[in-house]
Amino acid sequence: MHYPEPLAKLISELEKLPGVGPKTAQRLAFHIMRAPREDAIRLSEAIAEVRDRVGYCERCFNFSDKPICDICSDPRRDQSIICVVEEARDVVAIEKTGEFHGLYHVLQGAISPIDNVGPEEIRLSELVERLGDGTVTEIVVATNPNVEGEATALYLARLIKPLEITITRIASGLPVGGDLEYADEVTLGRALSGRRKL
Numbered sequence: 242m243h244y245p246e247p248l249a250k251l252i253s254e255l256e257k258l259p260g261v262g263p264k265t266a267q268r269l270a271f272h273i274m275r276a277p278r279e280d281a282i283r284l285s286e287a288i289a290e291v292r293d294r295v296g297y298c299e300r301c302f303n304f305s306d307k308p309i310c311d312i313c314s315d316p317r318r319d320q321s322i323i324c325v326v327e328e329a330r331d332v333v334a335i336e337k338t339g340e341f342h343g344l345y346h347v348l349q350g351a352i353s354p355i356d357n358v359g360p361e362e363i364r365l366s367e368l369v370e371r372l373g374d375g376t377v378t379e380i381v382v383a384t385n386p387n388v389e390g391e392a393t394a395l396y397l398a399r400l401i402k403p404l405e406i407t408i409t410r411i412a413s414g415l416p417v418g419g420d421l422e423y424a425d426e427v428t429l430g431r432a433l434s435g436r437r438k439l
């Protein structure tokens with residue numbers, strides 16, 4: 242079936258979203274067509290605004306609408322401990338547990354030779370740079386419990402070893418092969434408090 246060109250364009254853009262197949266894209270597009278005009282405009286403005294106004298924190302690479310994010314600039318956070326995660330969504334998951342009061346570092350990926358992602362492709366050198374002034378005494382590695390996450394944790398352990406910083410890995414108990422963001426708060430909280438030396 243042929244759609245009017247603007248509708249076809251919307252469907253093909255929606256199809257590019259993760260987890261959205263042709264049928265869902267069509268359903269969403271029809272929904273947008275039927276929704277009040279203001280709602281549709283608000284959606285398009287929200288998309289434009291998030292791209293224009295939200296970037297990455299210059300220090301921890303979490304999402305932020307300021308050069309330095311709210312967590313990094315909060316004096317109540319423990320400056321001596323950094324939790325290293327793969328993605329910004331993992332920060333959200335760990336914050337929800339209420340068990341961690343230090344700072345974060347978002348690698349924006351994990352080492353994965355299969356996908357040609359080496360240590361240079363993620364924010365590792367930026368992390369090492371943050372460790373230079375001696376404030377940080379512990380690194381908690383909270384990469385995902387899968388092959389890429391473990392490879393990244395081991396690389397990080399080797400990288401940090403000469404620096405006399407304690408490096409810990411969140412405890413097992415998280416579903417192996419899974420993503421941190423899918424762990425429930427209690428499990429993730431336990432994994433954090435039960436972290437062990439790497």
Ligand SMILES: [Zn+2]
Pocket residue numbers: 298299300301302303309310311312313314
């Ligand atoms: Zn930050």
